[in-house]
Amino acid sequence: MxxxxxxxxxxxxxxxxxxxxxxxxxxxxxxxxxxxxxxxxxxxxxxxxxxxxxxxxNEVSDVQLTDDDFLRLLNQIGQVDALIVNVIDIFDFNGSVIPGLHRFVGKNPVILVGNKADVLPKSVKPAKIKRWLMHQAKEQGLKPLDVVLVSAEKGWGVEDLMAEIDKERKGRDVYVVGTTNVGKSTLINRIISDQTGMQDLITTSRFPGTTLDRIEIPLDDGHQIVDTPGIVHREQMAHYLSAKDLKLVTPTKPIKPKVYQLNEGQTLFLAGLARFDYLSGGRHGFVAYLDNQLFVHRTKTSNADDFYRRQLGKLLQPPRPNEVADFPPLVRYEFHAHEKSDLVFSGLGWITVPANTQVAGYAPEGVSVVLRSALI
Incomplete structure (x- = not known):
């Protein structure tokens, strides 16, 4: 044997x-x-x-957190004396807000950074965007010291952000927080490469503080900018798209608004990913703010269910034909807009609806659909 x-x-x-x-x-x-x-x-x-x-x-990439890791990270932030830099995606504000962040930051001051400002229509004034973001943040329980608009991808606004951080941190560490897909890592990489002397430090030695849940970027006075992992927001549309179609929820060029004159009983399909029904309120124009490449199809609401069933994965793509079987069913949400509002499909975009109208929005099960005050 x-x-x-x-x-x-x-x-x-x-x-x-x-x-x-x-x-x-x-x-x-x-x-x-x-x-x-x-x-x-x-x-x-x-x-x-x-x-x-x-x-x-010098490339920083996110490590996604579990729910337990997320709570541990937030508790850590509440126990330190720090300046909090909260990065959100302007194109997907509702989908990039960290749930409950205001309960954990305590007395720590917050700077709100609106990334991807470059994808909004050029006609929108930055001051108006900043006022809107400040109002939305306060509705979420946050009271930012200031709002800074940036484009991490293009690099503009980063100097203004660093100036604001230098002004407000007052000898404290800086914690940068954000959900996945907001461009936080791109922003951190931009900060690393833009800061005088940092590049040589990073490339010639092991980066200090590179632990599982944070990366520390040293500052001149011995403190640091602490980059935390991207927090997974489960309601983002990006989780339901293949890598090939992610560009539809992460636009890189300024959005060109599209106006649709709709009668009651008409439907817009946003590819196969979402649906908008106009229920009542008379004939009106509705403005869609979506990626310029996203296919939009108009039909009668009475035919919409059958049309979606027949055309999903065909005319209505994404999802692609081989993804239809695993694609979640669309869930319906109905709203009455008392004032001009945005019907938001988290991570996909929004449709601005006139006052005194009744509408319904559909999105894959798990993706949020909300009505908010109009951004534009």
Whole structure:
């Protein structure tokens, strides 16, 4: 009889953040492609993909948090004396608000950063956007010191943000928080590359404080900007799209508003992702603020259910044909607009509706549809 020898592989850990190395989930902590892992020398230490990119290319990428991690992070923020920089996506304000943030920041001051300001129509005045964001933030329980508009992708507004941070932090650390898909990592990368002397520090040595749940960017006085992981907001449309279609919920060019003259009993399909029904209020113009490439189809409400059933994955794409079977059913929400308002499909865009109208919005189960005061 031969005795079988059992071999147990020792777990590997990233020397940059301490996460256990894994090769299966690119979005989870500790991910390293199997091919890259084979090339790294264990004796010299192993970096996960996130730390490798940070160390060699100054690229910060989010590690998604579980609900428990999220609560732990918020509790940490409430226990420190810090300036909080809350990054939101102007195109998806409702989908990028961190639920309950106001209960955890305590007395810590907050600067609200509206990213992707460059995708709003050029006719919209920045001062109006800032006033609207301030009002919306206060409705969420936050009382920001100020609102700063930026485009992390294009780089404008970042100097203004850094000036505001220098003015308000008063010798404290700065915590940057935001949900996934708001462009927070792009903003952090921009800050890293723009700050004098930081680039050499990052590229010539291991980045200080690169732990599993935060990255620390050193400041001149010994304090730091602390980048926290992107918090998953479960109501975002992005979670229901393939990588090929994510561009439809993350526009990179200024939105061109489209006006639809609708009678009662007419429906707009926003590809196969959402639906807008005009129920009552007389003939009116409705303005849609959506990615310029998103297909919109108008039909009679009486035919809408049958049309959606027949055309989902065909004329109405996305979802694509091979994704239809797994696509969630659309859920209906009805609203009465007493004043000019936006009907928002979280992460997809919004339709501005006139006062004294009755409308309904449909979105995949799990994606929120809300009525808010009009942005434009």
């Amino acid at each position: 031969t005795e079988e020898k059992q071999v147990t592989e020792e777990p590997l850990y990233c020397i940059g953040c301490g996460a256990q190395i894994q090769t299966t989930d690119p979005k989870a902590a500790g991910y390293t492609p199997a091919s890259a892992l084979a090339k790294q020398k264990e004796g010299e230490g192993i970096y996960c993909q996130r730390c490798f990119r940070l160390r060699h290319y």
